[in-house]
Amino acid sequence: MRELGPQDRADTADGWHPAEAVPPVPVRPAASVIVLREGGDGPEVFLQHRVSTMDFAAGVAVFPGGRVDQADRGSEVPAGVPEDLLARHARAWRHTDEAGTVDGARMILAAALREVAEETGAALDPLRLMPWANWITPPGRPRRYDTYFFLTAADAALTLEHRTSEAHRSVWTPVRQALEDEERGEVKLMRPTLTLLRELASLGSAEDILAQAATGRRIEPVRHDR
8 A cells, every 4th residue: 555645644634535435515614714924934824733532624734714604794894994995805815715896705704804903913914915826625535615815914913822722722823834844744734735735845035925915815715626
């Protein structure tokens, strides 16, 4: 039997295995935020290492975030967020299922801000969150999410703490270290996290990455049906 590689481990990091037969389940919208800064060893991201008892993504390292709650639907995003920003977000998400309208973009942004605040204690500036990627859990998993990833920069005033019971620790981690730890089997990553970290590693410094995000990205949903 061949040894599992990073892509294989990423496919089974949520506890799913291809041989399992799982009844169809609804796809739930979710939001996640890649908080980025430049460190001594290149770009760093804030990762949360989930506890092994979770019923989804147990024991994996993830970006802060979570599913959309009812309160996020029709939510008023914090004051000061202009409609034209939401319109730009909607255009960026226009090929997605949930966020291609102003109301949908507002819902996803509200969920991202709320989840990060609950999990890290940080009040992110909504004006600095930039749409980055959209991944949809493949059919056959016991839980499926339509996840909208934002990218934002951590300035000197931003403090993120470990405040979630869903993870046993939350730490700033150099992007390349996270990938090396996964390669050695010391950290588990799901496919979206692994792929996004690889992309960040290929783009250069945090400044380079943020500059690309600021120009606007063509975001195509990733529907990995394996």
